[in-house]
Amino acid sequence: MEIKLNQISDILQEVEVNLNYDEITKEIDEAYMEERKNIEIDGFRKGKAPIAMIKKLYGEAIEYKASEKIATKKFWEVVDQENLKPISTPQLTDIDFVAGSKLFFKIQYEVKPKLELKNYTDLEIEKPIFKLKEADIEKEIDYLFKPHVKYEPADQVVDKYFRITANLQKLDENGVAVIGQRSENMLIDLSDEKVNLQIVENANGKKVNDKFSFNFVDEHYHGEELHREEYRYEAEITKIEKIVQPELTEELLKKISNDKVATLDDLKGMLRNNFSEYYTKQSDEIFTNSLLNEIVKNNEFTPPPGYVNTVHQRLIEIEKENAKRNKMPNVDEKAIAEYYKPRAEWNARWQIILENLAQHENIQVNDGELEELAQKESERTGISVQKLVKYFKDSNRSDILLEDKVISFLKEKNKVKEVDAEEKIKEKKEK
Numbered sequence: 004m005e006i007k008l009n010q011i012s013d014i015l016q017e018v019e020v021n022l023n024y025d026e027i028t029k030e031i032d033e034a035y036m037e038e039r040k041n042i043e044i045d046g047f048r049k050g051k052a053p054i055a056m057i058k059k060l061y062g063e064a065i066e067y068k069a070s071e072k073i074a075t076k077k078f079w080e081v082v083d084q085e086n087l088k089p090i091s092t093p094q095l096t097d098i099d100f101v102a103g104s105k106l107f108f109k110i111q112y113e114v115k116p117k118l119e120l121k122n123y124t125d126l127e128i129e130k131p132i133f134k135l136k137e138a139d140i141e142k143e144i145d146y147l148f149k150p151h152v153k154y155e156p157a158d159q160v161v162d163k164y165f166r167i168t169a170n171l172q173k174l175d176e177n178g179v180a181v182i183g184q185r186s187e188n189m190l191i192d193l194s195d196e197k198v199n200l201q202i203v204e205n206a207n208g209k210k211v212n213d214k215f216s217f218n219f220v221d222e223h224y225h226g227e228e229l230h231r232e233e234y235r236y237e238a239e240i241t242k243i244e245k246i247v248q249p250e251l252t253e254e255l256l257k258k259i260s261n262d263k264v265a266t267l268d269d270l271k272g273m274l275r276n277n278f279s280e281y282y283t284k285q286s287d288e289i290f291t292n293s294l295l296n297e298i299v300k301n302n303e304f305t306p307p308p309g310y311v312n313t314v315h316q317r318l319i320e321i322e323k324e325n326a327k328r329n330k331m332p333n334v335d336e337k338a339i340a341e342y343y344k345p346r347a348e349w350n351a352r353w354q355i356i357l358e359n360l361a362q363h364e365n366i367q368v369n370d371g372e373l374e375e376l377a378q379k380e381s382e383r384t385g386i387s388v389q390k391l392v393k394y395f396k397d398s399n400r401s402d403i404l405l406e407d408k409v410i411s412f413l414k415e416k417n418k419v420k421e422v423d424a425e426e427k428i429k430e431k432k433e434k
Contacts, residue, residue: 006081013116014307016089017096018081020074022106027073034069035062063102070100074108090115091309113307118359122301124416130290131424133282140274145194147259154244159210163193163203168242174216174235194246202238214239286424294413299352306351314354315340315347357409366408368401376404 005021035054042061044052057065074095082089089112097109154166169191173184193203201217209215219234249255253265264270319339326334361367370392377391384391395401 004077004081006085008085008087011111014113015111016087016114017109017111018078018085018087019109020077020081020107022077024102024104024106027077027106030073030076031066031069034065034072038065038068066102067100070106071095071098073106074098074110077106078108078110087112088114091307091313113309115310115355115358116304116307118302118304118356120302120356120359120363123298123360123413126294126297126417127420128290128294128297128417129422129427130286130293130419131427132286132421133424135275135278135282139278140271142196143274143278144270148249151249151255151259153247153249155247157243157245160193160206160208160240160243162207164246165194165206166190166192166244166246167206167240169238169240172237172239174237176235178235180237188241192246206238206240209240211240211243290419291410291414294417295353295410298413299349299356302352302356304352304355306348306355310355311348311351314351315343318343318347318350357406360413361405361409364409364412366405366412368404368408372404373401376400 004026007019009017009019011017035057038061039052039054039057040050042052042057043049044056044060047053075093078093081087091113093110093112095108096111097107099105099107157165160167167190169189171186171189173181175181191198191202191206193206199217199219205215205217214237216235216237219236221232221234222229251267256265256267256270257263260270260273264273319336322339322343323334323336373392373395374388377388377395380386380391381388
């Protein structure tokens with residue numbers, strides 16, 4: 004087998020392969036055996052005709068048909084032999100097969116380009132710091148206690164800790180009822196922060212059979228244009244219930260905490276730790292994403308289109324699998340594809356930058372690190388280290404470890420500018 008590698012461009016390579024006929028006889032014979040299964044010749048049962056007769060009658064057609072499949076197989080043998088790294092579906096661009104003589108073919112494929120990276124260290128990246136508030140703790144406690152509250156009949160709403168049942172009637176701009184726009188027996192928890200604030204305020208002081216009005220404003224974007232619509236309603240209260248919080252017994256506290264705490268103070272302490280861990284994780288994720296975005300922005304280039312398409316299709320398939328797992332019917336594949344277009348291009352660019360950065364900074368993942376990870380997993384799962392190492396290699400776990408190491412390197416080489424998360428959100432809203 005003669006092999007020639009051609010560099011067509013910085014993202015496109017080509018391999019030329021010359022094979023003597025005797026180097027592909029095994030694959031040719033396999034092609035005859037496969038075709039034999041479907042061939043009927045008078046005097047023989049289907050799939051039982053002699054190979055010699057099949058060769059005589061159909062040999063040229065069968066071998067020409069097989070030549071393209073053989074070329075693809077041999078290409079992947081060359082990939083392994085020459086350690087080539089195609090990143091998208093290879094394309095057969097030329098084939099010359101002469102039965103009994105030779106097989107010549109050319110295949111082109113995309114590769115990750117070599118980049119002259121710049122501006123990936125000594126950057127100042129903002130990291131939002133989320134401040135834990137006692138109100139967050141109280142809100143979470145209310146949420147945990149919610150399934151255990153009781154409701155007592157009441158004559159009048161005196162604060163937000165009430166639940167009302169009401170009939171809602173939509174009104175036009177003149178205050179006239181809109182026919183067909185009435186909802187009966189709507190249950191409204193006035194303590195729920197998602198409830199329209201006007202309902203909470205205007206229901207206060209009302210009794211059964213009293214009425215009150217409120218407005219609902221819907222704001223949504225059509226493209227970049229903000230649309231604002233205001234709706235008017237009248238509510239008629241048909242039932243009032245007072246929300247009674249449960250008694251904070253040790254039994255209840257253990258139940259809502261999965262036996263982790265037995266006192267209210269311990270519950271607050273546990274929630275405080277949970278929030279702190281969550282906020283720390285969120286801050287770190289936002290900082291990491293901002294850092295990578297800045298580096299990708301600083302190193303503009305056009306990624307190979309076939310590779311972008313491969314990444315795009317992978318993202319779509321992952322989303323479809325998630326929808327299937329969550330039993331979500333009627334998935335809009337077209338909408339999913341449109342949503343993931345920009346993300347696919349960004350991911351393709353980042354993966355190429357990642358590989359170039361790892362090579363430039365000599366960041367690697369060695370077998371010892373995979374074995375160390377396998378040892379930990381083996382102790383946890385009982386699966387042998389050897390099986391886990393093989394699985395890690397087959398599933399490209401080393402690529403995940405390499406990305407983790409590159410990101411750790413980037414975090415060490417760039418500066419953190421801590422900013423108040425609430426102030427940052429406020430600034431964005433004002434803009």
